[in-house]
Amino acid sequence: MISVEHLTKYYGPFAAVNDISFEVAEGEILGFLGPNGAGKTTTMRILTGYMPPSSGRVIVAGCDIFKDSLEARRHISYLPETVPLYTDMSARTYLDFVGKIRALDGRKRKARIEEVAEETQITEFMDKLIGKLSKGQRQRVGLAQALLPDPDVLVLDEPTIGLDPRQIVETREVIRSLRGRHTVILSTHILPEVSMTCERVVIINRGKIVAIDTPENLQRRMQGADTVDVEVRGPAEAVQAALKAIPQVTDVRQRGNAPDNLVFSVDSEIGVDLRERLASTIVERGWGLRGLRPSTVSLEEVFVQLVTEEAPAA
Amino acid sequence: MIRNIYAITERELKSYFASPVAWIVTAFFIAMWGFLFAAIVASGREAVIRPLLNNFSVTFLLAGPLLTMRLIAEEARTGTLELLLTQPIREVELVLGKYISSVVFLMFMLLMTGYFATLLEMFGNPDEGPMLSGYLGVLLQGMAFLAIGLLASAFTQNQIVAAVVTFVTLLILWLSDSLANTVLSGTAADVVRYVSITQRFNDMPRGIIDTKDVVFFLTIVVGCLFLTTQVLTARRWR
Numbered sequence: 001m002i003s004v005e006h007l008t009k010y011y012g013p014f015a016a017v018n019d020i021s022f023e024v025a026e027g028e029i030l031g032f033l034g035p036n037g038a039g040k041t042t043t044m045r046i047l048t049g050y051m052p053p054s055s056g057r058v059i060v061a062g063c064d065i066f067k068d069s070l071e072a073r074r075h076i077s078y079l080p081e082t083v084p085l086y087t088d089m090s091a092r093t094y095l096d097f098v099g100k101i102r103a104l105d106g107r108k109r110k111a112r113i114e115e116v117a118e119e120t121q122i123t124e125f126m127d128k129l130i131g132k133l134s135k136g137q138r139q140r141v142g143l144a145q146a147l148l149p150d151p152d153v154l155v156l157d158e159p160t161i162g163l164d165p166r167q168i169v170e171t172r173e174v175i176r177s178l179r180g181r182h183t184v185i186l187s188t189h190i191l192p193e194v195s196m197t198c199e200r201v202v203i204i205n206r207g208k209i210v211a212i213d214t215p216e217n218l219q220r221r222m223q224g225a226d227t228v229d230v231e232v233r234g235p236a237e238a239v240q241a242a243l244k245a246i247p248q249v250t251d252v253r254q255r256g257n258a259p260d261n262l263v264f265s266v267d268s269e270i271g272v273d274l275r276e277r278l279a280s281t282i283v284e285r286g287w288g289l290r291g292l293r294p295s296t297v298s299l300e301e302v303f304v305q306l307v308t309e310e311a312p313a314a
Numbered sequence: 315m316i317r318n319i320y321a322i323t324e325r326e327l328k329s330y331f332a333s334p335v336a337w338i339v340t341a342f343f344i345a346m347w348g349f350l351f352a353a354i355v356a357s358g359r360e361a362v363i364r365p366l367l368n369n370f371s372v373t374f375l376l377a378g379p380l381l382t383m384r385l386i387a388e389e390a391r392t393g394t395l396e397l398l399l400t401q402p403i404r405e406v407e408l409v410l411g412k413y414i415s416s417v418v419f420l421m422f423m424l425l426m427t428g429y430f431a432t433l434l435e436m437f438g439n440p441d442e443g444p445m446l447s448g449y450l451g452v453l454l455q456g457m458a459f460l461a462i463g464l465l466a467s468a469f470t471q472n473q474i475v476a477a478v479v480t481f482v483t484l485l486i487l488w489l490s491d492s493l494a495n496t497v498l499s500g501t502a503a504d505v506v507r508y509v510s511i512t513q514r515f516n517d518m519p520r521g522i523i524d525t526k527d528v529v530f531f532l533t534i535v536v537g538c539l540f541l542t543t544q545v546l547t548a549r550r551w552r
């Protein structure tokens with residue numbers, strides 16, 4: 001549905017986006033993850049036809065966004081980073097305006113406005129001036145605007161920014177519900193957001209793609225091992241030595257320094273579940289076993305790892 | 315095409331009628347008109363609207379920039395331009411929609427001044443021909459001013475900058491006549507006189523509609539709208 005080929009964007013001599021390529025399949029939700037200044041917004045602005053790339057090209061729904069811009073734009077709707085709202089209008093007249101530009105006719109437009117208002121939970125302040133809404137409320141009006149035309153492709157630049165925790169959860173729910181029917185690209189620096197909403201992640205840093213994969217695969221790739229966290233009461237060195245002695249254990253690291261409540265991270269080869277063996281080892285020696293749980297490396301760590309690895313090279 | 319233009323015009327007009335600036339300009343406009351009416355017509359005891367229209371176009375020097383400064387600059391500043399330019403509409407449609415809304419607002423202001431023309435009709439016996447051609451002159455001149463203002467608004471994100479640039483441009487066009495008559499001579503004077511708006515405008519309230527003058531104003535309008543479209547399209551150039 002979307003194909004980005006060797007996209008590069010220079011601001012003066014500075015390459016904000018540097019030779020990135022990726023594809024998004026129809027109905028897929030793709031997360032665009034990167035720290036501040038990574039080039040997310042720049043990429044999205046090019047994708048939506050707001051500005052041209054310095055080189056490379058973008059095909060959306062079969063149309064070149066640069067050469068066949070008008071036709072391509074019919075398939076896209078966009079929620080920019082700075083939510084584009086007219087403060088002197090109410091949310092209802094604003095959505096009505098966008099609906100008219102999107103060629104939605106009379107009754108259909110009205111019905112559709114009610115529908116997205118319901119979905120983004122803006123119904124109760126639909127007739128208030130946008131200038132008098134709170135930041136989170138405005139963000140939701142912006143999202144309603146993007147959903148309104150029911151386009152093939154949605155480009156959302158940090159859609160959950162400024163929302164309260166409950167709204168974040170509900171907005172992610174809305175985005176997830178688009179899966180299958182719409183192709184979505186969303187940018188964020190909130191990591192859990194990607195693993196919760198996206199099927200695939202592009203990690204971008206300093207204008208370059210660092211990794212493209214599913215959230216699960218990225219996690220596994222970074223991990224390279226299965227890890228169990230063990231909480232023990234006992235003599236630190238003896239415990240560590242005993243755990244290390246267990247076959248198939250590859251590494252034991254001590255975390256935390258509470259005197260008689262020790263936490264160890266025990267790595268094993270992939271696919272081996274050591275929990276029972278660890279428990280019996282500890283109990284046999286008369287130490288206190290206080291906790292035992294498999295640890296999953298969060299995407300957060302993946303992200304930090306990827307990004308810090310890339311940094312010295314750039 | 316038409317629908318998009320209409321949608322833009324409609325939204326823009328809502329903004330005009332919600333904007334204090336537009337109402338202040340209207341109030342100022344009508345107050346000026348009333349003042350000039352009292353000063354010229356009442357004291358002259360002659361039911362002609364010509365001197366009124368002549369003096370009156372001065373107020374456009376201020377009204378023009380104030381009515382157009384917001385049009386594009388403000389959308390660029392608040393980010394709504396990013397929304398509009400990623401919608402399936404052409405830059406021309408955007409520019410025309412905005413321009414038409416400003417012209418409609420101008421007509422609304424002129425309509426309000428119809429009150430004074432009505433007074434003349436009631437208590438005097440004015441010549442309708444010159445009055446109508448005078449109004450046409452005011453409208454054409456106003457349209458040219460608005461087009462210049464719209465163009466200036468496309469260059470910046472700052473309304474004040476847009477207003478000042480428009481004002482200075484209009485002032486130069488306005489003064490060029492006196493400039494030609496005093497400082498310059500020969501060909502230079504002719505050229506400057508040619509672009510003078512005063513010169514173009516003066517005949518109309520006398521009841522003379524010269525096609526050349528009409529063409530002159532319309533050329534300014536078309537030229538400025540074309541350039542405005544180009545400025546917006548330029549962002550898409552590599």
Ligand SMILES: Nc1ncnc2c1ncn2[C@@H]1O[C@H](COP(=O)(O)OP(=O)(O)OP(=O)(O)O)[C@@H](O)[C@H]1O
Pocket residue numbers: 011016034035036037038039040041042043081189
């Ligand atoms: N108009 C511009 N002119 C010059 N440089 C720019 C411009 N816009 C962005 N940049 C630079 O390009 C780089 C990428 O910016 P971009 O806005 O794409 O980052 P981002 O990934 O969206 O960051 P954030 O998470 O903060 O939104 C930054 O270093 C920024 O300073």
Ligand SMILES: [Mg+2]
Pocket residue numbers: 040041042081157
């Ligand atoms: Mg950004």
